[in-house]
Amino acid sequence: MGWLLWLGGALLLAVLEIFTLDLLFIMLAAGAAAGAIGAAAGLPLVWQIVLAAAVALLMLFALRPFLLRHLRTRVDLVETNVAAMVGKLGTVLQPTDGSGGRVKIGGEVWSARTEDGVVLAADDQVRVSRIDGATAVVAKIAAPSAPSAPSAQSAPSTTEDAERP
Helix, strand or coil, rough: HHHHHHHHHHHHHHHHHHCCCCHHHHHHHHHHHHHHHHHHHHCCCCHHHHHHHHHHHHHHHHHHHHHHHHHHCCCCCCHHHHHHCCCCCCEEECCCCCCEEEECCCCCCEEECCCCCCCCCCCCCEEEEEEEEEEEEEECCCCCCCCCCCCCCCCCCCCHHHCCC
C-alpha cells in the first residue's frame, strides 16, 4: 500500500515538471518512483527513503547537467517575416526618396524610402537595410560594371592580320 503513496508523489512531481520545464521535479519524481519500487519489493520505510533520496540525488547531479547542456544548445534561428527582408535585393518601381516611393522585393511591392534622402529612379537596384513599420528602408547598390571592349592590341586591325596564322 505504501508504494501507492510513492507513486502518487512521483506523478505529482511529474505534473509540476510540466509547468516548470527545468528538469528538477522530474528528477525528484524518478527518486519517488524508486521509492515506490522499494516499497513494492518490501523494503522498510527507512530504506525506501534512502533509496528515493539516493536516486533523486544521482539524477540531479549526474544526469540533469548533461541533459540541460544538450537541451539548451541552440541552432541558428531562421529569420522569418519582416526580419527576413533585411539584406534582400529589390527593384525601384516608382521614384523613391527620403519621404517615400515603391519597390519590388522578392515578388512583393513595398512602400519604401531611402535613409539619406537620395533619390532613386525607377529600375534602380536596391538592398533593404531595415524595415520601419510597413516601409522598407533601402539603399542603392552599385550596378555591375559593363564588360570592357577588347583593346586595340588584342583585336586584329586589318583583315590581313586576321588571316595570318
